[in-house]
Amino acid sequence: MGARGPKKGKGMRRFGSVRQYRSGRWTASYLDPTGLRQRAPETFETKADAEVWLSQIEADITRKDWRNPDAGAVNFEEYATKWVAERGVASLTEELYVRLLRLHVLPTFGELDLDEITPPRVREWRTERLATTSAATTVAKSYRLLKAILETAVDDELIRRNPCRIRGAGKEVSKSGQVASVEQVDALADAVGIRWRLMVYLGAYGPMRPEEQAELRRKDVDVDNATITVRKAAPELATGQRAEGPTKSEAGKRVVVLPQFLRIDLKRHLDWYAEKGPDGLLFVGEKGAPFRRSTFGRKWKRARAKVGMPSDFRFYDLRHTGHTLSTRSGATLKDTMVRAGQSTEKAALIYQHSDHERQKEVAGGLDRMVQAAREKAREQSQKGAGGAEVVRDA
Known part of the structure; x- marks a missing residue:
């Protein structure tokens, strides 16, 4: 068996290039805005599919929506810990953030990179927390904290969009304060x-x-x-x-x-x-x-x-x-x-x-x-x- 690298079908385009592997599948690459060559994270079945992918990348760069594909490869626990330290909040609030992270957020997301936290994973995590803790207020606080951290990651251009998209999940529903005579x-x-x-x-x-x-x-x-x-x-x-x-x-x-x-x-x-x-x-x-x-x-x-x-x-x-x-x-x-x-x-x-x-x-x-x-x-x-x-x- 010979090498499985590009063999034929190399095509030059106005933006990026496509090549065909000996297996028959296609790959694509382009020079990013910083001058570094980026390759598609997966191969394509047809040349047309590879070119469509390049066209989408080109459009993102034109709209200034392009993001380095490796930007989200940042460990969530490290990022969240730094996020809390940089907030400059009151001691009691910082203590709350650290406790919520330790007990409710990091056990699920601590080992993941930022770009590995997806909407389905967030939904599954919230459902599990509600079922396990029966503490809706605490889960709402934890969700708001997770959403705030990931919103900063969006601002830092480490992820494209915040995966916390559950309507009303951060709202606390507590009974009204009681009144004494x-x-x-x-x-x-x-x-x-x-x-x-x-x-x-x-x-x-x-x-x-x-x-x-x-x-x-x-x-x-x-x-x-x-x-x-x-x-x-x-x-x-x-x-x-x-x-x-x-x-x-x-x-x-x-x-x-x-x-x-x-x-x-x-x-x-x-x-x-x-x-x-x-x-x-x-x-x-x-x-x-x-x-x-x-x-x-x-x-x-x-x-x-x-x-x-x-x-x-x-x-x-x-x-x-x-x-x-x-x-x-x-x-x-x-x-x-x-x-x-x-x-x-x-x-x-x-x-x-x-x-x-x-x-x-x-x-x-x-x-x-x-x-x-x-x-x-x-x-x-x-x-x-x-x-x-x-x-x-x-």
Whole structure:
């Protein structure tokens, strides 16, 4: 048997060239825009098929859509790891990305090159994750992360098109936040213990994120005006370390006007529990250590059980409670967004600024609502006690 290289049928064209092998099949090659010769990745049954392939390549070059066929030969795990490192995101977000990659994305795609990740493989991966984990929210986060990484690969011209094309796959569908009553918030504040009761109230009537409260300092509290200035945040990583840094967004930096009834709790907490000095932390544990999510979490669960709240009522649901009560007291959507430190690009275009005077009005309405609810609860309690006394007398 002789060599199986090109034998005959060499054809010169205006763009590229075609040759026929001894086997009868055809190959094609061309000079790419950088001057390097590129060969077709497969052979063709006829000369016409080879020429059609060359015509498609020529059209891509003319439209500036041509991509080096070897560009996508980049390992996904290496590219994804570098992608996360270059994002410059907050520590908590970086920790989330790394965890999602490690647990959900890399086991399937880690050993593949970028151009080997196809739409069918993405669909199969998502179906498997949904069936295996039964965690639709986590799978949605993982899909969004994979799509974002591959979208950057498109921008880097390593792949031609993003293979993540499942409509709605990155959308999280979670149940609405639960709302506690004023009486339940008071009960939770009492049950969690006097050292932490202010944290419950700030979560509901601030409404402040736990990572924002963890970084509050004595200097941020103005008891006379019942305000707290949120400057930074200190989320806790899975390692237990505090990641002190900026708030979730620029809107997170704000002055929160509190209902007047919280002035007593503010003053008492400063006198009894906050660290000394202007920069002293507002919330510290019994042994003087900074607020720990894990330690508080155990206290929260016990308090929740004692009050009889559902086991899925989270501390973050206090924020939803605050949103709802503020709205009921007359606050507009823009008022609640400013109060909670929320901001999105869409909101920035739609909602106007809610100034400090308006925030005082909102806090006043919230104060009246809570005071009225407490007074009603006291009246009902007194009626119940009176009725019991009549029965005993009888």
